[in-house]
Amino acid sequence: MEMTTTAAKQGAQNRPPTSAPEWRVTVPEGASVTVEQHEASRTARAWAWLVSLLRLALMRDNRVVGLGRRVWRIGADDPRRAVHGLKVGLALALVSVFYYTRPLYDGVGGAAMWAVLTVVVVFEYTVGGCVYKGLNRAIATASATVVALGVHWIASKSGDKLEPFIRSGSVFLLAAMATFSRFIPAVKARFDYGVTIFILTYSLVAVSGYRVGALVAMAQQRVSTIAIGVSICVATCALICPVWAGQELHRATARNMDKLAAAVESIVDDYFSASAAAAADKPSPTPASNRAAAKAIEGYIRCVLNSKASEDAQANLARWEPPHGQFGFRHPYAQYRNVGAAMRHCAYCVEALAACCVRSASSAGTTAQPGHLAGACTRVAALCGRVLREASGSVAEMATSGALDLAVADMSDAVRELQDDLRALPPSALLVLDEAAQLFTVTSLLIEVSARIEGVVDAVDTLARLANFKPADDEKPAESAAKVEVEP
Numbered sequence: 001m002e003m004t005t006t007a008a009k010q011g012a013q014n015r016p017p018t019s020a021p022e023w024r025v026t027v028p029e030g031a032s033v034t035v036e037q038h039e040a041s042r043t044a045r046a047w048a049w050l051v052s053l054l055r056l057a058l059m060r061d062n063r064v065v066g067l068g069r070r071v072w073r074i075g076a077d078d079p080r081r082a083v084h085g086l087k088v089g090l091a092l093a094l095v096s097v098f099y100y101t102r103p104l105y106d107g108v109g110g111a112a113m114w115a116v117l118t119v120v121v122v123f124e125y126t127v128g129g130c131v132y133k134g135l136n137r138a139i140a141t142a143s144a145t146v147v148a149l150g151v152h153w154i155a156s157k158s159g160d161k162l163e164p165f166i167r168s169g170s171v172f173l174l175a176a177m178a179t180f181s182r183f184i185p186a187v188k189a190r191f192d193y194g195v196t197i198f199i200l201t202y203s204l205v206a207v208s209g210y211r212v213g214a215l216v217a218m219a220q221q222r223v224s225t226i227a228i229g230v231s232i233c234v235a236t237c238a239l240i241c242p243v244w245a246g247q248e249l250h251r252a253t254a255r256n257m258d259k260l261a262a263a264v265e266s267i268v269d270d271y272f273s274a275s276a277a278a279a280a281d282k283p284s285p286t287p288a289s290n291r292a293a294a295k296a297i298e299g300y301i302r303c304v305l306n307s308k309a310s311e312d313a314q315a316n317l318a319r320w321e322p323p324h325g326q327f328g329f330r331h332p333y334a335q336y337r338n339v340g341a342a343m344r345h346c347a348y349c350v351e352a353l354a355a356c357c358v359r360s361a362s363s364a365g366t367t368a369q370p371g372h373l374a375g376a377c378t379r380v381a382a383l384c385g386r387v388l389r390e391a392s393g394s395v396a397e398m399a400t401s402g403a404l405d406l407a408v409a410d411m412s413d414a415v416r417e418l419q420d421d422l423r424a425l426p427p428s429a430l431l432v433l434d435e436a437a438q439l440f441t442v443t444s445l446l447i448e449v450s451a452r453i454e455g456v457v458d459a460v461d462t463l464a465r466l467a468n469f470k471p472a473d474d475e476k477p478a479e480s481a482a483k484v485e486v487e488p
Helices: 002-014 031-058 063-077 080-100 102-122 127-157 163-181 185-208 215-239 245-279 287-305 308-318 333-362 374-397 402-423 433-466 475-483
Strands: none
Touching: 063 080, 080 102, 080 215, 102 127, 102 215, 127 163, 127 185, 127 215, 127 245, 127 308, 163 185, 185 215, 245 287, 245 308, 245 333, 245 374, 245 433, 287 333, 308 333, 333 433, 374 402, 374 433, 402 433
């Protein structure tokens, strides 16, 4: 360091006095190596960060990958959902032409944006939902506009002092009466959305009419643009891969009957199989398989019990749909509610049967059930499932089933035989009170299930009569009965 300072001083003495002073920094040995190591460590950290990002993106538990899989599964389960998104995009693209094209824009004016908003709020998944919202919005807008123009004319003739009071009073009265009408069940079910649009439109037109001069032109433009939006929505929804609410309700009713049939059969079969295995000291199914089976049965029952909201909504929307296929103008969609109510009435009893069987299976092994009533109970459960499946097939095909009456008769005979076997139980089978109580409870619930299934059949027969189901062929019932014949 001293040698460097001395050399610097000597250089400063040798330089001419007019030159500017120079500064020199002495770099210690090995500094270049330190800089290279620092750059290398920075590169290594960047590479490690990039590798960690790639590893995170490829992990199965990554949220982005999981979200992508869920989205793909939703679209794969029902491709109509993806088609619905494309239909909404197409409708918005068509209606936006009225805003982007100068000749069309001049025809509707600045109110063209109302057509875009109409498509956004009116377009629904089903045709019935789209027609329901579209007609409600169009009728409510037109009626509110007419009433608002009438009030505006009356207010304008009453003088400057009374005009604000007339307008405010009309908004108060009409809004109060329209809001109260939403509590009426018939209005709530069919015109709830229309009442809301009526209140909104009347308030906008009535309030803006106090400051706007060309009120009639503004109202006309708003009505025309909303009509354009509604027309595009209904045409796109009904003509491109339509989803009919009536068909969805029809198929859901048939599916719920099949699920209820599977639940009844599975509950009784699992219960008596477990009881027989316990009585014979055989290995029973693993707890995991028992839990999986119980979860599947519970899912079937819950699907039937939780169907009321969707059935009511689909029945209300289906009444707005135009005729399509076998569904005419006066198709009895309300009767599907009665069929669903009968199925839920039966499902409650099936749920109680499942709970009773689970409690009995978790207790000590029995010796009475498998030997005396297992065959009769299993036969009743199988015939209950057969009746429900025949009713489901009748609804799905919209045809009366000759095998349905035969299946109901066989189920009734099996129930009578079960009651006779229950009365004829030997005293030795009733020595254990707990086991006897479990046996009587399971049997009584199974008999009650069969009685409630007859109520489902009556509701299906009423639906077949009101909907004019086509008569079944003479040969088809015999073939169906031969296929579903149950071994005693």
